[in-house]
Amino acid sequence: MTKAKWTLETTAVQAGNRQGAHGAIAMPITLASNYRHDGLAAARDFSPAAGYSYARLATPIRRVLEQNLARLEAGQQAFALSSGMAAVQLALSFLRPGDEIVALDDLYGGVFRYFGYLAEHAGIHWATWDGHEIAELVAQLTPHTKVVWLESPSNPLMKQVDIAAVARAVHQFDPAIKVMVDNTFLTPVYQQPLILGADVVVHSATKYLSGHNDLLGGAVIVKDEALAATYYDYYLMTGDTLASFDAWLLLRSLKTLPVRMKQHTANARYLAAHLPELPGITKVIYPGVGGMVSLTMASAALAEQVLDHLQLISFAESLGGVESLITIPYYQTHADVPVETRLALGITPCLLRLSVGLEDPADLLADFKQALAPGDEP
Ligand SMILES: Cc1ncc(COP(=O)(O)O)c(C=O)c1O
Numbered sequence: 618m619t620k621a622k623w624t625l626e627t628t629a630v631q632a633g634n635r636q637g638a639h640g641a642i643a644m645p646i647t648l649a650s651n652y653r654h655d656g657l658a659a660a661r662d663f664s665p666a667a668g669y670s671y672a673r674l675a676t677p678i679r680r681v682l683e684q685n686l687a688r689l690e691a692g693q694q695a696f697a698l699s700s701g702m703a704a705v706q707l708a709l710s711f712l713r714p715g716d717e718i719v720a721l722d723d724l725y726g727g728v729f730r731y732f733g734y735l736a737e738h739a740g741i742h743w744a745t746w747d748g749h750e751i752a753e754l755v756a757q758l759t760p761h762t763k764v765v766w767l768e769s770p771s772n773p774l775m776k777q778v779d780i781a782a783v784a785r786a787v788h789q790f791d792p793a794i795k796v797m798v799d800n801t802f803l804t805p806v807y808q809q810p811l812i813l814g815a816d817v818v819v820h821s822a823t824k825y826l827s828g829h830n831d832l833l834g835g836a837v838i839v840k841d842e843a844l845a846a847t848y849y850d851y852y853l854m855t856g857d858t859l860a861s862f863d864a865w866l867l868l869r870s871l872k873t874l875p876v877r878m879k880q881h882t883a884n885a886r887y888l889a890a891h892l893p894e895l896p897g898i899t900k901v902i903y904p905g906v907g908g909m910v911s912l913t914m915a916s917a918a919l920a921e922q923v924l925d926h927l928q929l930i931s932f933a934e935s936l937g938g939v940e941s942l943i944t945i946p947y948y949q950t951h952a953d954v955p956v957e958t959r960l961a962l963g964i965t966p967c968l969l970r971l972s973v974g975l976e977d978p979a980d981l982l983a984d985f986k987q988a989l990a991p992g993d994e995p
Pocket residue numbers: 700701702703725727768772799801802820821822823833834835935
């Protein structure tokens with residue numbers, strides 16, 4: 618694993634410094650799609666250690682970004698991709714027909730959509746686990762299981778899983794099963810799954826890693842060299858790489874990740890403490906850390922009223938940015954999950970998912986107050 622020389626805070630701030638030409642403090646962006654070869658031997662070297670030849674293989678800015686992502690997640694190698702879903706696809710790219718996945722039953726809906734695609738087109742099947750008894754997860758493992766897929770906290774119900782205990786139990790059953798964690802919600806600032814025993818970390822970098830609602834990206838981080846080599850081949854072949862400009866923006870955003878995450882948490886804690894005091898909010902689910910809060914409204918009509926009347930918080934998909942956003946997972950992120958599954962899990966038309974931004978939390982609370990009683994304000 619890449620041993621960070623400094624704490625996570627220092628590593629994040631120093632991202633790119635001392636790595637660009639001319640002593641540039643901010644890593645310069647290189648937009649070239651191709652690079653002159655230094656001779657035939659160089660042209661024939663496709664290894665990650667080789668120089669640059671063609672942007673699908675590597676670019677200076679993406680390489681520095683990937684080194685920093687690997688350091689922050691305590692991994693061996695990172696891959697920066699064009700979206701979180703591209704990262705999910707890379708993470709599962711080694712699966713073959715007949716292989717099985719066991720996954721937490723509450724995940725970003727797009728991941729379930731992809732599991733459905735794999736079942737239909739590639740003969741890769743999945744089973745779900747409710748996140749409670751680890752023995753029940755182990756009971757689902759078979760000689761065909763190749764992947765255990767987790768989110769913690771999960772999207773949108775905030776289920777929390779003991780990643781270390783799951784990794785121990787799964788690897789005891791079969792050390793070859795890869796435990797994969799989508800770490801989008803907590804980021805390495807609050808959770809480093811590879812240190813807890815997981816094998817692969819996935820991110821939608823569109824969310825907290827970039828943090829400004831201005832780019833689409835993904836990342837896969839691994840600690841095992843053999844798996845990194847398998848992923849590298851697939852990554853070069855399929856070319857779902859992050860463009861240079863977005864890689865530069867993401868590298869820049871990583872510098873403030875720890876500071877942003879701490880303030881997201883402070884703001885979310887304030888709202889989680891005060892939202893239950895408001896009429897019409899029947900339940901607030903907050904895992905105690907991070908910026909994501911889910912809330913149940915007294916009725917679907919009230920949920921719609923709040924979405925219609927919020928003036929500061931934007932009714933928009935996505936999460937993890939400095940601007941607060943609110944979504945209704947039943948109709949948006951989880952619309953493709955069968956309706957009976959959604960309702961059984963608690964993803965109903967009354968459930969709203971709030972991504973608490975970096976505005977003054979008192980202003981955010983006041984926005985909820987006026988949306989719950991529109992017309993009361995002078
Ligand atoms: C937890 C989680 N994982 C993965 C994804 C997919 O990422 P992207 O939208 O960047 O493809 C999302 C998107 O909302 C997500 O919330």
